[in-house]
Amino acid sequence: MKEYILDEPLTPEFIVFLNKFGTVRSFQHLRRPYFSFEKERFISVKGFVGENTVEVRYRKEFVDLTPDFFHLLLYYSNKGPSGMATLKGIENEIGRKMDARQGITESRQ
């Protein structure tokens, strides 16, 4: 588990972007709007929209493949459709490596 202090606060747009890559749970009516993000085998994230700290948890067996994944999500979230496509490619590549490690022959999408 790592706690990151970000340069900028997390935005609602970033949460929408996260939805394309995993499961987002969002509770916007709380005093501090909370969200969590879960991408199976990759990472899970907990934080508050509008704040610049975030907790990221990694799966121990794949931590060497995903150390930058959260930062990639942040980086590509404001790069438009091309950013989305690039990150999907990276995601698939990491997924293939995970499959290979787990002995899964068919790649997961």
Next chain:
Amino acid sequence: MPVFAESHKKGNSSLVYLNNAATSWPKPREVISEVERCLDQPFAEAGRSAFCSAIDYPAATRELLAEFFHTKNPDHWVFTGNATESLNILIHGFAHREPARFHVVTTDLEHNSVLRPLYSLEQEKRLSYTIVHSGPDGHVDPEDILRAVRPDTRLVVMNHGSNVLGTVQDIQKVGQYLADKDIFFVVDGSQTAGLVPVDLSRISLDAYVFTGHKALFGMPGTGGFYISDAGRVAITRQGGTGSDSRNLTHPVKMPERFEAGTPNYTGIASLYAGIRFIKRTGLDVISAHNNKVTKYFTRELAGHRNIILYSASPDLPVIPFNIRGIPPDDVGYILSRAYGIITRTGLHCAPLIHERIDGGTGCIRLSPGYFTTLDECRESVLAIYEVADSADS
């Protein structure tokens, strides 16, 4: 209401600590002072050092334990690293002495420190076991324990207090039922030692396990057990004891029989001071405070439409609940980060009872302690209500 000395304000005044069933915090000032005193001088290691200090902590703490729990022989109190280690020593050590496969009775309230050793030994075909289910109120009917006993039952292991539901079991009655049988009766007192009176002179049991870092106010890394007939449990750890060193056979006398290696002196010093704090304060005073704050939580939380309370009237300051529609881990994070309220979420290492109460998803557990104030309880309830309100908005 407990009063903090000026020098004993909680380190972080904005923090509300409701995780005392895991580890009590804050520790009484005298516990911290005793640890400091212990570390401030060379260790007076009985049999291992020429140095004599004012207090031989292991011996003095054994005497305190014997007095606190009403047993005759202080040397039958054994120090270990925690309750889990104690239970492993007792369960594996007992199994080691049994010549044939045998049967064990336990309950669905047990911690993995009981379930995993039993499962492991079952996998090795050393034993089989029956799980007795607690009732809807979280209490185990002692007659159900008796009904589960078979001709080949040699061991009963059960907890005194549930770390999930906060219910206290009638171990005295179970002990009475088992007294005339050749069954080794082990009670896990991790959640009750220091919270409810335990008079071992009136309970027919063979071994009582405690942990030091919960309601006895000691440091993590302290625990142990009391055993009446030590010969019924095989020695599974050998090593230095500071006595009879020429002999390669590990000593069988107590407490060395179960203690090998250098003791946790500072931890035992903290336990020594923790028990003295309880004696000085009064277990009845501590218990009355805990009952008051527990009742406040259960009464308030029961009134919210989105809160599922799993133990309506716990005997211990343990309040398990969930908020409809929000996973417990998320609630725990929100309470911690947005409100500074420390809880414990998940399965609490007791998977069987969670399977029954919440389908195995886990829950949030509030466990206030003697130093939890009513203001903190009110603050926590308001925060939990705010989160619960958001569940359907």
